[in-house]
Amino acid sequence: MNELTIAMPKGRIFEEAYKLFVQAGFNLPAEISDSRKLIVEAPDERIQFILAKPMDVPVYVEHGVADIGIAGKDVLLEQHRDVHELLDLHISNCYIATAGIPNTKMNEIAPRVATKYPRIATNFYKEKGEQVEIIELNGSIELAPMIGLADRIVDIVSTGQTLKENGLVEYEKIVSISSRLIVNPVSYRVKSERINVFVAQLKNELNKR
Ligand SMILES: Nc1ncnc2c1ncn2[C@@H]1O[C@H](COP(=O)(O)OP(=O)(O)OP(=O)(O)O)[C@@H](O)[C@H]1O
Numbered sequence: 256m257n258e259l260t261i262a263m264p265k266g267r268i269f270e271e272a273y274k275l276f277v278q279a280g281f282n283l284p285a286e287i288s289d290s291r292k293l294i295v296e297a298p299d300e301r302i303q304f305i306l307a308k309p310m311d312v313p314v315y316v317e318h319g320v321a322d323i324g325i326a327g328k329d330v331l332l333e334q335h336r337d338v339h340e341l342l343d344l345h346i347s348n349c350y351i352a353t354a355g356i357p358n359t360k361m362n363e364i365a366p367r368v369a370t371k372y373p374r375i376a377t378n379f380y381k382e383k384g385e386q387v388e389i390i391e392l393n394g395s396i397e398l399a400p401m402i403g404l405a406d407r408i409v410d411i412v413s414t415g416q417t418l419k420e421n422g423l424v425e426y427e428k429i430v431s432i433s434s435r436l437i438v439n440p441v442s443y444r445v446k447s448e449r450i451n452v453f454v455a456q457l458k459n460e461l462n463k464r
């Protein structure tokens with residue numbers, strides 16, 4: 256019987272999260288990283304993993320089909336789901352910033368901002384008292400100012416390589432991002448003992464880093 260279901264994000268967080276779990280002493284089956292299976296059992300741990308798109312992890316956790324999940328703080332800030340944040344895993348570190356073509360001002364009439372984070376971008380410009388039109392994109396955000404679609408972008412920066420290679424510069428840092436362990440509020444009440452043991456094992460590894 257699986258005691259816990261954990262939603263793991265596919266993509267770049269997966270690599271670091273997998274390493275964290277292994278180093279924390281969890282015995283994970285090889286098929287979690289080297290197969291196309293979307294549901295993988297870790298029988299020794301009595302844990303079931305589901306592999307989801309990063310943006311969808313909080314959806315599975317909010318609906319309670321996963322007790323726990325790993326999600327980027329960017330996704331949590333953007334979505335405001337009914338989940339509890341239990342732990343900062345300090346992995347997939349990056350930040351969200353505004354960027355654009357060097358030495359350019361925002362268009363005074365109807366400035367446009369391209370992003371896949373419309374809520375974060377809207378709040379940022381609202382706090383600055385600037386009214387902007389948000390253009391929502393799903394990826395390759397850096398293209399927008401280069402091709403004249405927008406004056407600025409609001410996007411993730413990690414090494415800065417993508418901005419540099421496309422001739423863009425950062426203007427304002429908005430918020431630091433890392434991956435978080437999230438939990439369904441009802442699961443946390445019903446399975447608190449089991450979840451606390453699980454969290455303590457992860458914390459133990461994080462404290463060593
Ligand atoms: N360049 C980066 N460096 C470090 N962490 C990042 C970077 N870009 C994104 N992240 C973090 O990793 C999470 C997942 O990013 P990833 O690129 O794997 O997925 P995605 O862009 O949501 O999906 P996909 O690329 O599959 O459409 C983000 O939510 C963010 O927290």
Ligand SMILES: O=P(O)(O)OC[C@H]1O[C@H](OP(=O)(O)OP(=O)(O)O)[C@H](O)[C@@H]1O
Nearest residue numbers: 394395396410411412413414415416417
């Ligand atoms: O500062 P860097 O290290 O260059 O990383 C930043 C880039 O990483 C992310 O893109 P991703 O690779 O997820 O591709 P995407 O354009 O499909 O979102 C982000 O949207 C930036 O484009």
